[in-house]
Amino acid sequence: MLKIDHIIGSASDAVLHDRIHDLAHAHAIDYLVLPRQDLSRRRFRSATEGGRDIAISLARDQQLFDGAVLMLDHSNALVVKVEAEDWLRMTPRDQSAALQVGFHAGNLHWRVRFDGDDLLVAVEREVESYTDRIDALIQNGLVEALFEKGRADG
Template sequence: MILVETTLGNLRDPLWQERSRNAKVDPLTLEQWEAPKNRLRKESEGGIELAISLPRSQHLHDGDVLHFDEAAGVIVVARVALKDVLVIELEGIEKLSPAEIVRTCFELGHGLGNQHWPAVIKGSTVYVPLSVDQKVMASVMRTHAFEHVKTRFAPGEEIAAKLDAREVRLLFAGADATPHHHHGNGAHGHDHAHTDGHGHSHAHDHPHDHHHDHSHPHDHANAVVKP
């Protein structure tokens, strides 16, 4: 097993472009939820097992060179395919009245929370990873018709480059998580929107019909707030 504590470069770099012409590129294919991790163990397509242990401040990008065996002429390269990201711009929100700011942020948070969509907030921009079909996400945003909000879709790699490693992990690691609804003797549905930062907010939709005490697992969609 090969321990990888730092990347050697990227295939886009001139040095590695030159070396790759005379060597075999062995891909280490990472799922979207794996890519943000700084510690994992995985085997390349060529059968080389790697233990990746990067500093917390780092994460892997598509094309990162993880190992170079010059004698064997093999370069192990990370292959990452991040999905698109829904970009929600709250342009000019600071110019609104305090009441309008509260209403806009509450309605947006409630709408995202009801969909169980993870999100990262940076400045006045909200990033939501593609967790369902792009047309479905666009339709949901049009249905809500949020005021003071503009939306677009952008490539995951473009957005990851704007975020730090912690934010990338929060944004992409849980993007493929599927919310679960539990039904027993009592009809019970839970919708939760969580914002982890200086505040903590919940959006709930709880119809209850209980005849006995029992516990319910809860699903959570997490978001980080960064001023």
């Protein structure tokens, strides 16, 4: 088992980029693929895409992120890759509808982001558990809800 107790840096850091790039061409990078909600975890066991058993035990001042380099030597690397997320796109009909859907999203503590006038809600359980909560807005034509599976730009 590989034990990880610190993050070396980011795959996009200037000092690491060339080494990571060369290892990628040599197919010598293994990835720890995590859902976005697991990035805040500091202590856990998992397996990499290559099947390597690892134990993560990070200090409180470190947090995993997409592209975090966990191990790097002359012949291979281990890098965190965040899974693409599912999103529920909510398009309000007007400003009043936007305020109503925003109220619900805040009151229900949904993790959101904005895309123009649309509100995107991260889908972390069944999509119906979100749409059921705003069903009256959908049925009255105030909000259009569209499920977007696996958006990498989340």
